[in-house]
Amino acid sequence: TAHSASPVYAEQALEKALVLYKAGAIDDVSLIEILEPPMAEMLKEKAKGIMASKGEVAERKMRIEELKANRPARR
Numbered sequence: 916t917a918h919s920a921s922p923v924y925a926e927q928a929l930e931k932a933l934v935l936y937k938a939g940a941i942d943d944v945s946l947i948e949i950l951e952p953p954m955a956e957m958l959k960e961k962a963k964g965i966m967a968s969k970g971e972v973a974e975r976k977m978r979i980e981e982l983k984a985n986r987p988a989r990r
Contacts, residue, residue: 928949929950932946932949932950933946942962942966943962943963943965943966944959944962944963944966947959947962
C-alpha cells in the first residue's frame with residue numbers, strides 16, 4: 916500500500932474526495948476539510964454561506980412549484 920506522505924497516496928485521496936463530492940456524499944465544507952487548502956477556515960465559512968443561500972433558493976422554488984400545482988385550472 917502507498918504511504919500517506921507519498922504523492923501517489925495524496926493524489927488518490929484527492930480523486931476519491933472529488934468522486935464523493937460529485938456524487939453528493941460530502942458537502943462543500945467537508946471537501947475543504949479533506950483538501951486542507953490555505954485559508955481553509957475562511958473558505959469553510961464562505962462555503963457555509965453559499966450552501967445556505969442555495970438552500971433558501973431551492974426552498975423558494977419548491978414553494979412556487981407547490982403553489983402552481985395547487986392553483987385552480989384555467990378555462
